[in-house]
Amino acid sequence: MNGKSSTLALGSAAALLVAIALPFVIGDASRLNLLILVLMAAQLGVAWNLIGGYAGQVSLGHAAFYGIGAYTSTLLLLKFGINPWLGMFAGGVIAALLSLAFGWSCFRLKGHYFAMATIAVAEIVQIVFTNWDYGGAAVGLTIPMTHDGWAWMVFPDKRPYYWIALGLLVLTLAATAIVERCHVGYYLRALKDEPDAARSIGIDITRYKQIALSLSAFFTALGGSFYAQKELYIDPGSVLSTALSIKMALVSILGGIGTLFGPVVGAVVLTTIEELTRAGFGGSGRGTDTIIYAALIIAIAVFYPGGLIGGYRAWAGRRSSRRTARGYEPQAAVHGEAHARDEALR
Amino acid sequence: MTAEILLQTLASGVLIGLIYALVAIGLTMIFGVMDIVNFAHGEFMMLGMYASFWMFALFALDPMLTLPLTVLMLFAFGVVLYKLVIRRITNAPMVSQIFTTFGLMILLRGVAQFFWRPDFRSIENSWVSGTVKLGAFQLGRPQLVAGAGAIVVTLAVYFFLHRTKWGAALEATAADKEAAQLMGIDSHKMFALAWGIGAACAGAAGGLLSTFFPIFPEVGANFILIAFVVVNLGGFGSVAGAFWAGILVGVIEVMGGLLLGPEYKMAVVLVVFLAVLMFRPQGLLGKS
């Protein structure tokens, strides 16, 4: 156990150093932008994973938090001149507060119903923002480049954006790692596996799901604010769409739901696929990339519910006799009655 | 707002509500029998619309004529989809189930866009085009026919479920899968049947809609959300519930549009949805 985690720590530190140094090596702006997209997708995936993976509550409406983050920091900036760093934090807090209302009313809903409720909420938020003139309605909001530099999070060059995106990812990963290793992590795994048994050992299920959701909402909103500062333009279609919600969930599921680095792996793979298909087939508006994307989702869901990391672990587990215990085990979360049946037959 | 406008709106709400009911009946059957929410259900409707459209555009066959064919095609499609994909996830973790049907939703939309382009299509001058005057009201004939058609199909499904042997087997599987298996009912056959009928209902709705509604790859998007609402309001698994809830949702939608403006139609429906989810999750007509 100790050997494994120090290798992991060393590996992560090395990867981080490389990541920090990359912008000095890569001169091409579009390549750098691609890396930024990967970092952003990864950060959102890690944030989603807190509620979708660790707590087992699949949200298909996370774009609502993303959009709230983007709109909060942008409106605070445009209407009150508030610094976007502060605005970003404020957006996170507001998203977390809103998630409290959502959790309180919806956590008692079972899996599918919860997912549907998240879709409904995200739709409502999108409709509201599309018709809210103060927030720009369908036209959207533009951030002028009157101030730039680190104080105002606006840069003519891509590199500082890269480092901020990297910083956000590291922050979100750190938060997840802390959750994973402290009592919250154990409680989340317990309530995901067996809610009744979790309650019998003193776990207040709603409270811990809410912790996961609020953290998830907070970090997702940070990502939204960052997007606004990078693109300098937001509208309901770009920050509140269902497609975004799906992507946030997909990145985690592809890479390995409920694992720390799963979403990062998923983000790399997904963004690569998107770029390849866009370069190879896209642009003609035929939507071939969508088809490949969808086929991938189905394949993962049907054959590799543990994602790429889960698949790797299963393969590694078969090679050596050492059993894997951490992370999402596909056979664990089987439908209740089938589980009981298996138990009785064992 | 005059009484006439109110009644006119109500009538149109009932008519579109009947279509919602038909789509939702398919969804609720699938859920009732196998506990899976089919996120791709709107796409069955979309495919029904396109089937109807292409038979009209290529062979000049009226949608009313080809409706039975559309229904059969979608039934077969539903069964095939079950056998190829859904069968593998009947016992999978919920995340897998959600993402499989979700993935199918995106896949079917993508395929439709690939083959038929994102352009809006419509069927002009079918047998049922035009309007009908009923006293002070003017209602579209296609809408009236669609509403009537929805009632007919609903009755057919209801009859099937309650008066035939297959229907009884389906209900038994929905009530208690293991007990039904012990009585010799093959669950997988029942699941395939449920998917077939579910797809057929949505396909029928699509065929009926095709006479007056624009046809494009993403058309299922709003319908699936409304179908969820209807299924939830009517009680998961209840066909009768879905029928009445569908009409109710149709009325709520158009009334919401009348009172708050058409941009907010969907929001009104969704707010009602959330309220019911929170305070009466078994639906307005379901049992605790």
Added chain:
Amino acid sequence: MSLLELHAVGKRFGGIVANQEVSFQVDTGQIVGLIGPNGAGKTTAFNCVAGYYAPSAGVITLAGKTISGLPPEACARAGVGRTFQVARTFTSMTAAENVLAAALLHHKRVATAREQAARWLAFVGLERLAERPAGSLTISEQRRMAVARALATQPKVLLMDEVMAGLNPTEVREMVAVVLRIRQLGIACLIVEHVLEGIMPIADRIVVLDRGIKIAEGTPAEISSDAAVISAYLGDE
């Protein structure tokens, strides 16, 4: 001194009366067996004590404090530990982690909880299986792990629901030994059991339920010769 008290506890589900006027108590360090034919309402009574149901009538107190109507997690914090009929193992964790999760109730620091978990696993004789995925343990091992898990919450009373069902004689003896060790710690035990050879020899008192009401209470010797009990079982076994 009495620890867990049920006063005229009743539970109905719609028209069905699962428990009616059930009263008994469990004293500190006592083993009380709860027996009765199928459908007698034993697990319902359990679920009322552990907070999964709120009783329709009556009161349940633990160490003088009313716990009836509290949710399960509050009952756990008050000192009620329980196992389930079907093991309900946390399958995404190792055996040690299962117990660790329970130890966190009173030891929020993971390192401390881990030590406690090791202690309780050793207590039930499973220390060599600590790092195995919990789902890979045999039924008997999972049952003992569930007991260790419940013990890690430092309960005042431990509710065990048919822990000996389906075990072979050796496994029954192992479980009996564990229960006796628990009594030595001063933890009260309320045990629902069908395997009478397991519970009769160790119980201090036996409470018998039939069709929702208590029909007898006494020492194992008294119960095994009680006419009402025998006729209740004859219809069943």
